[in-house]
Amino acid sequence: MAKIKGDIVIDIERCKGCQVCVPVCPNDTIAMSDKVNAKGFKYAFKAQDNCIGCANCAIVCPDGVITVYKKKMK
Template identity: 60%
Template sequence: MAKVQGEVIIDLEKCKGCELCIIACPEETLAIANIINKKGYRYAIKAQDNCTGCANCALVCPDAVITVYRKVEKAPKQAV
């Protein structure tokens, strides 16, 4: 089976903490921080290391502060 690894990078200083990404994430990777950024918003952070790189969070992010990577490693074919 292919191994999928994703990664999100959130520009935390620009995040406005609207939480739309948190709801959009099917893996519950994201959560809201308990501290605030320079704008005064509690920003979104990665709470778990289980991102699949589906990019739903980035799609719904109004402020375009999320960058997403997705690495798919195909499993080597097994000899039959």
Template identity: 65%
Template sequence: MAKIRGSIVIDIERCKGCEICMVTCPTGTIKMAGQVNHKGYFYAWPANPELCIGCANCAVVCPDGVITVYKTKI
């Protein structure tokens, strides 16, 4: 059976570290980084990229529109 796999790209310099994407992600793909971007925010990053299913919930709730989402069947 084909599996749905996804991948996200996060523009970390525009991320404000609000964490909403992290709590929205149904698979635990996203975590907050242990380091800050140039604005001083702990930015979001795909800590567990293999868990991503490309549902785009993170991108849809991201206030700053910093997440781009890709999805494919393998």
């Protein structure tokens, strides 16, 4: 079992679908949706449950839409 468990919350209505967050994720947790938000952008979403809470996606996101949670598991 992973020692660190992370989770992300994406504000999909603010996401502009630039895809900058996708290549920086070490575990391919984040992916682009086929659906669009109210503005018509294909938004990013959490595709897999293997987030490690590194916050790479959040710090490169130009629009600051990603919130990251991280917990050390015992």
